[in-house]
Amino acid sequence: MNDFQPILTKHVGQPGSATLDYYLIHEGYQAARQAIHEMTSDAVIQVVKDSGLQGRGGAGFPTGVKWSFIPRNSRKPKYLINNADESEPGTFKDRLLINHNPHQVIEGMIIASKAIDCHLAFIYIRGEFVKEARLLETALEECRANHMLGKGIFGSNFDLDILVHRGAGAYICGEETGLIESLEGKRGWPRIKPPFPAIEGYLKSPTVVNNVETLANLPHIILNGADWFRAIGASHDSPGPKLYCLSGHVKKPGVYEAPSGIELTELIYELAGGIKDDRRLKAVIPGGSSSPVLTASEIDGLKMDYPSVKAAGSMLGSAGIMVLDETTDMVQVCYNLARFYAHESCGQCTPCREGTTWLTKILRRFTQGQGRREDLDLILEVTDNIGGLIDFSLGSYGKTICPFGEAVAWPVRAFVQKFRNEFMDYLVEDAVA
Ligand SMILES: Cc1cc2nc3c(=O)[nH]c(=O)nc-3n(C[C@H](O)[C@H](O)[C@H](O)COP(=O)(O)O)c2cc1C
Ligand code: SF4
Structure with missing residues (x-):
């Protein structure tokens, strides 16, 4: 952790960080240009597979592998949906990324669209995120005005547009098939899987649903390579930078970016400043409210990556870490x-x-x-x-x-x-x- 520099949240708090001008002078859209002009879809999928990036929406499914399920020879349109529903209690990282750097997320969507040959993508955003939805609309307009979205993006023959869809405030619309139903204008009722969305998703067409943070990682992987990404973090199997949301009885609640696999105690006692009023720790909910609680004695030495938290009997999930002190009922x-x-x-x-x-x-x-x-x-x-x-x-x-x-x-x-x-x-x- 000592020499780790934030990657996804590097520009958080910088004046103008949400604008296209700011993004462009900080290597913005170089990776998307590279993916569109210099890489085949297969090459994009391969580098993401090699990077070991796991979906940050909760399940930790390998992103490149998920993309490879999209049937290449299907004549149906392929869709990408950016899951910005962020409905899991204790989770507030995607909102931060959108607020401070919406272009990083949009660039990730362009790269993912290239990978799966998608020409119309959606951002499904939680209804309460009014400000964030407006920020995204503004950023998308900036892209359209600069030929980064629309017909022949970046002067290529690749067409892509991205639309924002605001949800109506249901937790279940974060689940990918409930989300797809909702996007289709129906009640957000999850579908039985299979068929998986990669085969039959939005409008019965092949669809990839990816989380905001997952997509935000893509420009960095394209620019720096799979080996660079794999070298970040404690575990070769679960690498990369990771956003952790700390809430509850800590002195400094907030979103902290750290290498995947950082120890939970380091997150709580060093980054988040320790337990409020220096009380004793009773328990931690490690991955949003749907992850089983761990007692204070179970978190010693626990690495916060997908396999380690699973081995401890819980889930990293959305990395919504809720810290509960000795006074908690x-x-x-x-x-x-x-x-x-x-x-x-x-x-x-x-x-x-x-x-x-x-x-x-x-x-x-x-x-x-x-x-x-x-x-x-x-x-x-x-x-x-x-x-x-x-x-x-x-x-x-x-x-x-x-x-x-x-x-x-x-x-x-x-x-x-x-x-x-x-x-x-x-x-x-x-x-x-
Ligand atoms: C009940 C439920 C709620 C979910 N809520 C969210 C959510 O708010 N945001 C999200 O990205 N994924 C959520 N997921 C996971 C999604 O179904 C899906 O796995 C994820 O968006 C895929 O993106 P990823 O592969 O990039 O992680 C939820 C899953 C379940 C079962
Ligand atoms: S689909 Fe079934 S399990 Fe999922 S939220 Fe609805 S009732 Fe619950």
């Missing part, structure tokens, strides 16, 4: 989380729709001091019925259409299993005694 946190998910369930699958509601009801009983001893096992049974084992990179293996079911089942399970004693304190018989 874990029953209240768990209830709050379940309530959020019950509200955001799209309602298509019975286990998710009913299960999240039951969990909320049972957990509410606890918060009101009315918990029953048998409720603890009941909670585990309900979580089991919502979702089984899951690998987020492949989709849901469980009992629901999308991984949302597991996104609530897993964390709730972890709270009850790891902080059972705190739930016991809320039992009705203890209250009576």
Whole structure:
């Protein structure tokens, strides 16, 4: 970490960093020009595959591999969608990238479009991000005015336009197939996979959905090469610069860019200044609210990359790190989380729709001091019925259409299993005694 210089957030806070003029004098659009004029689609895919870039939206799926699933000989149009929904609680990194450097994200989209032969791309942005949507519109206009978007971009014969689509404020529209439905003008209901979007996505055509941060990495990979990227970070399998969002009981909450695989304790105690009021750490939610909580004793030496956090029994997810100190009431946190998910369930699958509601009801009983001893096992049974084992990179293996079911089942399970004693304190018989 010592000699690491920010890459994705290098220009954050610089006056005018969101403008095209600023971007152009800082190597802006050189990588896109190179990809359009000097590289074949296959070459772009290969360098991204070789770089080892993993999607930053949550699943950590290798980006180049995902692109290679797009059928090259399909006569249907191919689409790229930039997922700027950023709906996972505890996550606020994509917003920062758009706010301070929208052209970096757009340049990444041009490179990805070249890779998959896409000529119309979308930015699906969370409805609440009004300022960011306007910034993107302005940046796109600047590109069109300078022949970086539209017919024959950069003087080539490659056509590309990018449109901004504002969401209507549903968490589930961050899930790629819910997002695609919403973009098509329908209710944001996730689709059963397969078929995967690469085969049948937007308007039943081959589609790639990539996260904002994933796309922002691309200009740097094209300019500096795959080996440069692979050399960043602690793990050869999960390399690159990474944005970590720190919130909760830390002295300096915020977004921190660090090499992938930085230790969680370094993020908390050095970059984020340690625990507020120098209290003791109780637990950490490492990858947004859908990742299982880790206790203070489980984070010692934990490297913050996809395989390491998975091996620790949780997920790096969206890298939304929520730090909880010794004063935190874990029953209240768990209830709050379940309530959020019950509200955001799209309602298509019975286990998710009913299960999240039951969990909320049972957990509410606890918060009101009315918990029953048998409720603890009941909670585990309900979580089991919502979702089984899951690998987020492949989709849901469980009992629901999308991984949302597991996104609530897993964390709730972890709270009850790891902080059972705190739930016991809320039992009705203890209250009576
Ligand atoms: C319930 C749910 C919510 C999601 N929300 C987001 C989101 O807000 N932003 C995002 O980029 N990915 C989100 N994802 C992951 C996307 O489905 C998809 O995997 C990702 O956008 C792919 O981009 P990547 O390969 O660049 O990571 C969500 C997934 C699930 C299951
Ligand atoms: S798991 Fe939940 S959010 Fe996902 S499709 Fe089913 S009901 Fe909707």
